Amino acid sequence: xxxxxxxxxxxxxxxxxxxxxxxxxxxxxxxxxxxxxxxxxxxxxxxxxxxxxxxxxxxxxxxxxxxxxxxxxxxxxxxxxxxxxxxxxxxxxxxxxxxxxxxxxxxxxxxxxxxxxxxxxxxxxxxxxxxxxxxxxxxxxxxxxxxxxxxxxxxxxxxxxxxxxxxxxxxxxxxxxxxxxxxxxxxxxxxxxxxxxxxxxxxxxxxxxxxxxxxxxxxxxxxxxxxxxxxxxxxxxxxxxxxxxxxxxxxxxxxxxxxxxxxxxxxxxxxxxxxxxxxxxxxxxxxxxxxxxxxxxxxxxxxxxxx
Amino acid sequence: xxxxxxxxxxxxxxxxxxxxxxxxxxxxxxxxxxxxxxxxxxxxxxxxxxxxxxxxxxxxxxxxxxxxxxxxxxxxxxxxxxxxxxxxxxxxxxxxxxxxxxxxxxxxxxxxxxxxxxxxxxxxxxxxxxxxxxxxxxxxxxxxxxxxxxxxxxxxxxxxxxxxxxxxxxxxxxxxxxxxxxxxxxxxxxxxxxxxxxxxxxxxxxxxxxxxxxxxxxxxxxxxxxxxxxxxxxxxxxxxxxxxxxxxxxxxxxxxxxxxxxxxxxxxxxxxxxxxxxxxxxxxxxxxxxxxxxxxxxxxxxxxxxxxxxxxxxxxxxxxxx
Numbered sequence: 222x223x224x225x226x227x228x229x230x231x232x233x234x235x236x237x238x239x240x241x242x243x244x245x246x247x248x249x250x251x252x253x254x255x256x257x258x259x260x261x262x263x264x265x266x267x268x269x270x271x272x273x274x275x276x277x278x279x280x281x282x283x284x285x286x287x288x289x290x291x292x293x294x295x296x297x298x299x300x301x302x303x304x305x306x307x308x309x310x311x312x313x314x315x316x317x318x319x320x321x322x323x324x325x326x327x328x329x330x331x332x333x334x335x336x337x338x339x340x341x342x343x344x345x346x347x348x349x350x351x352x353x354x355x356x357x358x359x360x361x362x363x364x365x366x367x368x369x370x371x372x373x374x375x376x377x378x379x380x381x382x383x384x385x386x387x388x389x390x391x392x393x394x395x396x397x398x399x400x401x402x403x404x405x406x407x408x409x410x411x412x413x414x415x416x417x418x419x420x421x422x423x424x425x426x427x428x429x430x431x432x433x434x435x436x437x438x439x440x441x442x443x444x445x446x447x448x449x450x451x452x453x454x455x456x457x458x459x460x461x462x463x464x465x466x467x468x469x470x471x472x473x474x475x476x477x478x479x480x481x482x483x484x485x486x487x488x489x490x491x492x493x494x495x496x497x498x499x500x501x502x503x504x505x506x507x508x509x510x511x512x513x514x515x516x517x518x519x520x521x522x523x524x525x526x527x528x
Numbered sequence: 529x530x531x532x533x534x535x536x537x538x539x540x541x542x543x544x545x546x547x548x549x550x551x552x553x554x555x556x557x558x559x560x561x562x563x564x565x566x567x568x569x570x571x572x573x574x575x576x577x578x579x580x581x582x583x584x585x586x587x588x589x590x591x592x593x594x595x596x597x598x599x600x601x602x603x604x605x606x607x608x609x610x611x612x613x614x615x616x617x618x619x620x621x622x623x624x625x626x627x628x629x630x631x632x633x634x635x636x637x638x639x640x641x642x643x644x645x646x647x648x649x650x651x652x653x654x655x656x657x658x659x660x661x662x663x664x665x666x667x668x669x670x671x672x673x674x675x676x677x678x679x680x681x682x683x684x685x686x687x688x689x690x691x692x693x694x695x696x697x698x699x700x701x702x703x704x705x706x707x708x709x710x711x712x713x714x715x716x717x718x719x720x721x722x723x724x725x726x727x728x729x730x731x732x733x734x735x736x737x738x739x740x741x742x743x744x745x746x747x748x749x750x751x752x753x754x755x756x757x758x759x760x761x762x763x764x765x766x767x768x769x770x771x772x773x774x775x776x777x778x779x780x781x782x783x784x785x786x787x788x789x790x791x792x793x794x795x796x797x798x799x800x801x802x803x804x805x806x807x808x809x810x811x812x813x814x815x816x817x818x819x820x821x822x823x824x825x826x827x828x829x830x831x832x833x834x835x836x837x838x839x840x841x842x843x844x845x846x847x848x849x850x
């Protein structure tokens with residue numbers, strides 16, 4: 222699975238300060254750390270950056286040349302000029318993050334990705350907002366995102382469709398829908414488009430100490446449904462361990478075996494069963510509870526792990 | 529041709545909760561009220577068991593309220609001058625439970641006092657044999673100041689103490705624990721918060737059999753559909769076995785319905801709105817009967833005729849599905 226490191230993100234206060242002060246060392250260090258931790262791609266989220274987007278990207282690309290030359294870079298902004306600046310400097314080993322199905326974005330963004338032979342992340346999002354059901358999201362992908370990519374000459378292996386992940390805290394009923402959207406995206410056509418998610422959205426507004434567990438379990442389920450890539454925190458060692466465990470089919474510990482079982486169950490279009498889990502092991506029990514919450518079978522609360 | 533009725537098999541059950549204690553159990557109530565226990569959705573008798581019908585409470589106050597609709601003032605009349613008389617009148621109207629709300633101030637504008645709260649609760653307990661719920665005026669500090677002495681005064685009666693909210697529940701739960709009462713757990717319309725507050729309250733050591741969940745509702749035309757969906761979702765979760773959502777649900781359509789223009793105001797509204805009195809009663813009755821359909825186990829009402837109308841609907845639905 223393609224792991225896109227999310228840590229250079231303008232929402233993070235340290236990133237904001239470092240960018241303002243043009244602290245190149247900070248970005249070199251953060252990019253290297255993510256690469257060493259196993260990231261395949263470094264995402265550069267600079268926010269909308271309407272005024273000086275191009276200048277900021279140019280400066281960041283310099284930092285990345287020093288830090289991680291040759292890696293794939295994801296240019297993450299709504300400022301298309303800034304993205305194009307990045308693509309010109311970095312070359313085709315890049316991702317355009319992102320277009321949506323909104324008319325103007327869909328008109329303007331895909332040709333830029335095609336021109337530079339970059340990958341394109343395309344969100345299942347229209348002007349009217351995020352559709353909640355899997356069918357509606359597939360509809361957007363099939364009727365808008367995929368045809369437009371084909372039209373401008375982006376091959377399916379370069380199109381990363383993002384079903385959009387919503388938080389389990391408040392929009393719980395849509396959390397299982399995204400899993401099914403990934404599954405359907407991989408089945409509706411041949412060749413199928415690639416799929417990508419912004420993983421940590423699932424645990425937005427959840428107390429910090431509980432977020433990594435939700436992220437790990439949800440990613441396992443999404444991988445089971447066929448997910449190709451995720452924007453995630455590569456510095457989360459347990460998360461990276463789970464991905465590696467699944468990819469190498471490592472069942473050497475009870476917890477690793479359980480993640481593998483969960484992956485296999487979802488891949489087989491089944492649900493994790495109580496007999497798959499040793500409930501007397503607290504680590505396994507909390508995975509079981511988290512699966513129930515992510516499938517919307519038990520209502521989420523900040524203390525769901527207690528019961 | 530025989531039609532096979534599809535049946536859902538639920539694994540969960542709503543908890544049974546009993547409010548009030550008779551002499552046998554250390555109280556003085558002549559009857560108790562048990563709610564909950566369902567293993568299916570409302571009125572689907574062919575699918576599961578519904579051991580207790582939805583119960584109807586009448587709200588009374590510790591003094592005649594300043595801001596109630598003239599329709600209510602006219603109906604209750606003299607009885608509103610004394611909580612004991614009001615409670616008796618509510619019992620005669622067919623209430624299953626008296627829901628007593630303590631006011632922020634006394635009639636002469638002074639702050640309500642623990643002594644007054646005790647006195648009123650004692651009078652009401654003496655006047656009626658029905659089980660009782662008592663809520664404060666809805667300001668955390670005053671609520672706590674009044675509910676603690678009320679809990680002591682009514683020791684052994686297993687009354688329902690309101691209102692526990694996320695920001696203020698510890699004192700009330702402690703008072704319920706110390707005097708063997710129950711608590712009302714109220715949250716803004718939100719499934720996650722409803723469940724979370726039940727968890728927090730039960731973490732204090734009170735058995736789940738003594739917690740009634742109040743998910744909050746809006747009146748007809750004022751958000752009832754949102755409240756309805758929240759209750760429906762909580763109930764479906766309960767039947768699916770989600771333990772901390774399995775509390776019986778209390779809602780207050782009386783307070784909600786009598787707050788809105790359609791029932792409150794008789795003048796300066798379009799003529800097409802029709803007869804004021806009838807409209808107001810229908811507003812409360814339709815709000816309440818919708819909530820019965822969404823799984824409410826205990827509904828607090830204000831008008832005695834509304835109670836009759838809702839009761840008739842429940843009777844009819846029980847008869848046709850028995």
